[in-house]
Amino acid sequence: MPTREELSLLVRxxxxxxxxxxAEExxxxxxxxxxxxxxxxxxxxxxxxxxRSLRLRIEVADLTAAQTVGQAIDLLETRTAGRS
Known part of the structure; x- marks a missing residue:
């Protein structure tokens, strides 16, 4: 499971x-x-x-629901935490 920092870099x-x-912007x-x-x-x-990077299905509704990059990272953090 990637750390929040790793997810942040991946998303950015x-x-x-x-x-x-x-990415710094x-x-x-x-x-x-x-x-x-x-x-x-x-x-x-x-x-x-x-x-592709996370080997995780991301729903369109999840993508559009995230208002900020931080919210998208939070979502992915929650989703990846549920995997073993």
């Missing part, structure tokens, strides 16, 4: 690769919708990258 890296930014308080105007295709690409 996936986002930065899709958006063409630096993506913080836990970052709102993808407000700060980066992420569209649904970009969001799906981020989700797909995270699914």
């Amino acid at each position: 890296t996936a986002i930065s690769e899709v958006l063409g930014t630096e 993506v913080r836990e308080q970052t709102s993808l919708a407000v700060d980066h105007d992420v569209d649904s295709l970009e969001l799906m690409e981020i989700g797909a990258r995270l699914e």
Whole structure:
């Protein structure tokens, strides 16, 4: 099970690769919708990258429910904690 720090780096890296930014520019308080105007295709690409990296199914509703990067990390932390 990855640590929160590892999940944070993974999430921030996936986002930065899709958006063409630096991972350091993506913080836990970052709102993808407000700060980066992420569209649904970009969001799906981020989700797909995270699914491949974590070998975990992420529901579309989970992706859209997270208001900030930190909330997305919290969600993934909870989901990965349930796996053995």
